Amino acid sequence: MGNAPTAAIKLTFLDRDQNEAQVNFYVPYSTTVEQAWAVADAIAARVQVLSNALLWRIQLVWKWTADMPGPADVDSNVRRALLLLVQASDERINALLVPSPRDSVFEIDGRYAGVRVDLDNAAVSGFVSVLELPLLTPDGGAFGTDIITGGLSL
Amino acid sequence: MALVRKPTYNITINLEDRDKNTSTLTFYVNITNTIVEIITAVENVIIPRLIDLTNAIVRGWTISTSAEEDDNVLAPEPSDVQRKGVFSFSAANGASYVIAVPSIRNDLVVDRTNVLDTSNPLVSSFVDMIVSEAVLALVRPRTYLGSDIRRLEKAVKHHRRSNKG
DSSP states (O other): OEEOSEEEEEEEEEOTTOOEEEEEEEEETTOOHHHHHHHHHHHHHHHHTTBOSEEEEEEEEEEEEOSSOOOOOTTOOTTSEEEEEEEOTTSOEEEEEEESBOGGGBOOSSTTTTTBBOTTSHHHHHTHHHHTTTOBOTTSOBOOSEEEEEEEEO | OOEEEOSEEEEEEEEEOTTOOEEEEEEEEETTSOHHHHHHHIIIIIHHHHHHHBOSEEEEEEEEEEEEEOSOOOOOTTOOTTEEEEEEEEETTSOEEEEEETTBOGGGBOTTSSBBOTTSHHHHHHHHHHHOTTTSSSOOOBOTTOOBEEEEEEEEEEEOOOTTO
């Protein structure tokens, strides 16, 4: 993976009719988050006085791109997805959709063969290490680490 | 009226199948992590475990975070994000770099023209921020490829289409 030469500071403006437009600025990739926020705030202040639209979002983005990715598996299809349901300690259930699942992650016998996730599959149980980073929900709550079930989503 | 920072970083993984169709998968992690810690997690944990589950290939990934307006405020009536203040700069590598400020204020435009008034203190302050080392002591904006932005070539008002506009 190669990183982009710069990190992006994206300012999004809304007008009275809720139309939106974005203006992007770039800073060296090595810029820390703290520096990027400081620069973003300074830039936003100087752009806002030029505009009578509403600045409603600032986004900081660091990007990586695969150098020479090989072809995907011949059976790969991102229209199919593996739905994983994960329970958090507060008993809330969160969902994760993994595009183009391998056939091996589904049960191979019984009425749910090829449809229900095989919780004993090493790839599925190994994914717990990702959940234990830990992952959060978009609002900052615990995502959970207990995969309770899952299956094929079309 | 205040921009409120989100409590998470978004890690978005871009996947591609054999037919070049693409899809994404987004994870959220705590904002207290450093970028280096997140990069390590993506490269050593997330991607290896993810490719055990999927037969698509990883084309790339992004780390992002944001701040959003938390009040239900309306932009002023004359605002129109398609009315852009288009600043064209030249860069050290010979390329040009364009910044289009949405909904540029009409009082920053020279009367009877579409030219932005670069003698206006607000406009000149913005231009100085881009081209002068002195204004942003920490980091100065660059072109996407990281080249130094040298000089303002042109500043005009243009109407350009925007998202949802």
